[in-house]
Amino acid sequence: xxxxxxxxxxxxxxxxxxxxxxxxxxxxxxxxxxxxxxxxxxxxxxxxxxxxxxxxxxxxxxxxxxxxxxxxxxxxxxxxxxxxxxxxxxxxxxxxxxxxxxxxxxxxxxxxxxxxxxxxxxxxxxxxxxxxxxxxxxxxxxxxxxxxxxxxxxxxxxxxxxxxxxxxxxxxxxxxxxxxxxxxxxxxxxxxxxxxxxxxxxxxxxxxxxxxxxxxxxxxxxxxxxxxxxxxxxxxxxxxxxxxxxxxxxxxxxxxxxxxxxxxxxxxxxxxxxxxxxxxxxxxxxxxxxxxxxxxxx
Amino acid sequence: xxxxxxxxxxxxxxxxxxxxxxxxxxxxxxxxxxxxxxxxxxxxxxxxxxxxxxxxxxxxxxxxxxxxxxxxxxxxxxxxxxxxxxxxxxxxxxxxxxxxxxxxxxxxxxxxxxxxxxxxxxxxxxxxxxxxxxxxxxxxxxxxxxxxxxxxxxxxxxxxxxxxxxxxxxxxxxxxxxxxxxxxxxxxxxxxxxxxxxxxxxxxxxxxxxxxxxxxxxxxxxxxxxxxxxxxxxxxxxxxxxxxxxxxxxxxxxxxxxxxxxxxxxxxxxxxxxxxxxxxxxxxxxxxxxxxxxxxxxxxxxxxxxxxxxxxxxxxxxxxxxxxxxxxxxxxxxxxxxxxxxxxxxxxxxxxxxxxxxxxxxxxxxxx
Numbered sequence: 145x146x147x148x149x150x151x152x153x154x155x156x157x158x159x160x161x162x163x164x165x166x167x168x169x170x171x172x173x174x175x176x177x178x179x180x181x182x183x184x185x186x187x188x189x190x191x192x193x194x195x196x197x198x199x200x201x202x203x204x205x206x207x208x209x210x211x212x213x214x215x216x217x218x219x220x221x222x223x224x225x226x227x228x229x230x231x232x233x234x235x236x237x238x239x240x241x242x243x244x245x246x247x248x249x250x251x252x253x254x255x256x257x258x259x260x261x262x263x264x265x266x267x268x269x270x271x272x273x274x275x276x277x278x279x280x281x282x283x284x285x286x287x288x289x290x291x292x293x294x295x296x297x298x299x300x301x302x303x304x305x306x307x308x309x310x311x312x313x314x315x316x317x318x319x320x321x322x323x324x325x326x327x328x329x330x331x332x333x334x335x336x337x338x339x340x341x342x343x344x345x346x347x348x349x350x351x352x353x354x355x356x357x358x359x360x361x362x363x364x365x366x367x368x369x370x371x372x373x374x375x376x377x378x379x380x381x382x383x384x385x386x387x388x389x390x391x392x393x394x395x396x397x398x399x400x401x402x403x404x405x406x407x408x409x410x411x412x413x414x415x416x417x418x419x420x421x422x423x424x425x426x427x428x429x430x431x432x433x434x435x436x437x438x439x440x441x442x
Numbered sequence: 443x444x445x446x447x448x449x450x451x452x453x454x455x456x457x458x459x460x461x462x463x464x465x466x467x468x469x470x471x472x473x474x475x476x477x478x479x480x481x482x483x484x485x486x487x488x489x490x491x492x493x494x495x496x497x498x499x500x501x502x503x504x505x506x507x508x509x510x511x512x513x514x515x516x517x518x519x520x521x522x523x524x525x526x527x528x529x530x531x532x533x534x535x536x537x538x539x540x541x542x543x544x545x546x547x548x549x550x551x552x553x554x555x556x557x558x559x560x561x562x563x564x565x566x567x568x569x570x571x572x573x574x575x576x577x578x579x580x581x582x583x584x585x586x587x588x589x590x591x592x593x594x595x596x597x598x599x600x601x602x603x604x605x606x607x608x609x610x611x612x613x614x615x616x617x618x619x620x621x622x623x624x625x626x627x628x629x630x631x632x633x634x635x636x637x638x639x640x641x642x643x644x645x646x647x648x649x650x651x652x653x654x655x656x657x658x659x660x661x662x663x664x665x666x667x668x669x670x671x672x673x674x675x676x677x678x679x680x681x682x683x684x685x686x687x688x689x690x691x692x693x694x695x696x697x698x699x700x701x702x703x704x705x706x707x708x709x710x711x712x713x714x715x716x717x718x719x720x721x722x723x724x725x726x727x728x729x730x731x732x733x734x735x736x737x738x739x740x741x742x743x744x745x746x747x748x749x750x751x752x753x754x755x756x757x758x759x760x761x762x763x764x765x766x767x768x769x770x771x772x773x774x775x776x777x778x779x780x781x782x783x784x785x786x787x788x789x790x791x792x793x794x795x796x797x798x799x800x801x802x803x804x805x806x807x808x809x810x
Contacts, residue, residue, distance in 0.1 A: 193655065193690045195690050195691045196690055196693060197693075197694055200694065202686075202688065202808070202810050203807070203808060203809065203810045204650070204652065204658060204810050205617035205619075205648075205650040205660075205810060206616070206617055206650065206651075206652045206658070208611075208617060209611070209615075209616070209617050212560075212611055223805070226805045226807065227771070227805060227806070227807060227808055228807065228808060229807070230807035231807045231808065231809055231810070234522075234554075234556070234562070236611075237558070237559060237560050237561060237562055237611055238559060239556065239557045239558065239559055240559075242556060242557075267770075267772060267802075271770075366770065367770075368736055368737070394691075394692075394693075394694060395694070396694075396695060396736075
């Protein structure tokens, strides 16, 4: 009888182990959200690293192996992964996670994207995303909404634990909503109103915290800075008294050297823009805190 | 061999494809139109060993190396389809008339399963898995031209036949894939049987290991057999080794690829013009691509054709250097120099080529 109980116990244990969800995310930000919402009920891995430009990840076959075992793939969408995710999905030979299936969640289109082009678009305008700016995980409020979407999806895939996922997602959403108020107050106190960035990575963050972006160091999205454009930017910094340049840390920051020579008052800071983008950035809260401190000059 | 068809015929064919298909007509807006893209390669080349006759497809001077039009889409819940047509200059008859004529070729037209777990079945005309380079389209070649072994053993177009293919992911901790292909032997060089019932066979094993977050090692083996133009069973075998390095930090600005590939064949019964046996022939190529800035690459390649070497065959060695500037994902400019030496010739050949590579349309998903 004891041995029967032991066998039953082992069976239950193995059953619960196989029930845990295997989630693959395209970015470390999405991994951080999914890991918090899923808690111990899922394993979560990211394809991109926090130090990499997520537009240009290579579709390594090892990612296909990871995706082949996934119950769910969570992607950013808005064409952030257009150059690499389709190859990983088809190479995975996992029908559960192909586009349109239950195991495929694309967050971007559902979180009210910014900078959705109107009218005709052309690649002469650079690396324009037809469905809007994809870097929404830099906005803590939209990340709260993303957590709710992920919680709902996990509940569909694992109904017995749906309440836990919903609770975790609500907690993350509430915490970030609360912290955003504090971050807003701190940024307002700095007096900084205008910030220049290298790429439009920080648009959501700056918009959330009512900071203007009078210029981007790239002359057009995806095009490296040219000397003519940098001279224009220096002119703007001087005339508009722009106090701060934030350079996303997967771009070459040396372009700011010339700007500092011409406009010595401007502060230039290289910042992480993703979870794991720098040591100690293990959660999105850490990332936003670092960005707020960069604006505060701490 | 491509059929000379006027360019407007291509336009008509494409229009028919896009507008005559019931799904495309019935769809609201453009939602169900296939992804459509066009690529073209312009080439300016001057070489001591290259023809000055404009009617020869590979001639000195300015020319359109190739244009490709690709359509791809999911067919339904079970299949996706790819149709890729290439247009390039064909031999003109008579060769001396000086005109340039172009032909269209269904370079790859196939359907592929999207709903089967663990396996991808493909059917249609496709580039077969004989090594790594054979699977590349011209616009994705690491150098402007193909390796020596490709044109010598499987022809300029490579081994690109009507086939059925199954690619299975082996359940291993690393990426391991076995591809089995059955094909009709209609190749210009290696396999060319008049018997319509003849089927060739190919097996490829591809493995890829992540040595670290920054470095991968890929190792592939391929073997194939089929009837040749003498209705004898020919075989070909290849091995490829690729190391890729792209650092997780700063990987936008620096990366390195080192590839080596060998292809050998036993072309049973094949003789040269004097009746000498030239059946067994193989070639090796090795190259390095180094990305030294966000949009700049420097590359070097060394090749040998003649491993093994038939007694009466002159071994050929070639060295190439290339500088590439890629303004965006959709355009590229490349300058290449080649030094080629055949054992039976006193003088070497020198070639300088400049190529522009342009893509418009749907954003491609890049292969690794």
